[in-house]
Amino acid sequence: MTLALLSPSRLRLPRLGRIERYVLIQQLRSLGVALAVISALVMLIDFVEVSRGVGSDQDLSALRILGLVALKSPSVIVQLLPFVFLFGTLAAYIGLNRRSELVAMRAAGVSAWRFVLPAAGMALVLGVLTVTVLGPLASAGDGLWQRERARISGTAPGASSNDAIWLREGDDQRQMIIRAGRQDRANARLLDVTFFIYTTDAEGNRDFSERIDARSAALSAGRWRLTDAVGASIGQRAVTYSSLDLLSSLADEEAFERFARPQSTPFWSLPNQIQRIEDAGFASTAYRLRFQQLLVTPLVFAAMSILAAAFSLRLMRLGDLAKMSVAAVVLGFAFFFLNQFSSAMGSAEVVPPFVAAWLPPILTALAAFTLLFYTEDG
Structure with missing residues (x-):
């Protein structure tokens, strides 16, 4: 009897309905647009910075500068991905609200949890992929950018260095x-x-x-x-x-x-790098903090997704689109500054790296769930 209950035919994961799939598709489209906009802004700023810095010293061509930007920008874009989930999810649900699709879903008795939780699960999966695949690629690109900048500036690692x-x-x-x-x-x-x-x-x-x-x-x-x-x-x-x-x-x-910067060290190499640094007698706090921040990245993406969805649901009831949109953006930036402050405290060894990395995302996730409970269940 027990074996029959545990058979593969009975142990099936819950399937997503048409509504959940539709909302996920709309969210993915909005995330793609938000990612494209943020990536374009980052690359434009980096292009100007590289042109004025390295490019002005060696008179590099525009194509060469663009290649350097392609190495430098991904690491910055990965750090800004929480805002991609915040703005993308907010835009997706605002669009559903404007077309009265969320109103129709709620009138049909569909709970907000049915499409908010799958969206948060998708954010978790994308967070894992970011940490394990995209993050290491961006870190490798950042390392290449650092070496290329040093070589172009005439301070390549292979040359003699006058630094102690x-x-x-x-x-x-x-x-x-x-x-x-x-x-x-x-x-x-x-x-x-x-x-x-x-x-x-x-x-x-x-x-x-x-x-x-x-x-x-x-x-x-x-x-x-x-x-x-x-x-x-x-x-x-x-x-x-x-x-x-x-x-x-x-x-x-x-x-x-020289030990690579924490941002230039891939996720998979961080444990060995931490061990090497400690064996050499140096402090590894910055690398431990970076490792914990990477581990908590999926939770950050999910928290931003739930936070944006919760504010979008309130739009339907309160009817104040601009006010709630600004409030969601303000809370997103508040998380960013709280995370930066907590990172500074962790780097200064005022708090342990684990606490410095995990506390802001946990507080953000709790705030998002609280707002969603209040909005959905009163």
């Missing part, structure tokens, strides 16, 4: 802080290097052990090869080495690669 480089590595017994005045990537070396070596006792206390200055240091096969080095320990005379090897836990490329 700081690294940290070690284990439970020893910690090394490494400072290099310059890097020579062509020969895979750090130049004008100083190693500060600390030892860790059984209680976890770190004591300064030795300082080593070297003209250059090359990382290969788990060892630092120091050239023209001078080492000095506490209470001892300095010792000169023509060549000195130190064990290292860093991968060969980590001594020369």
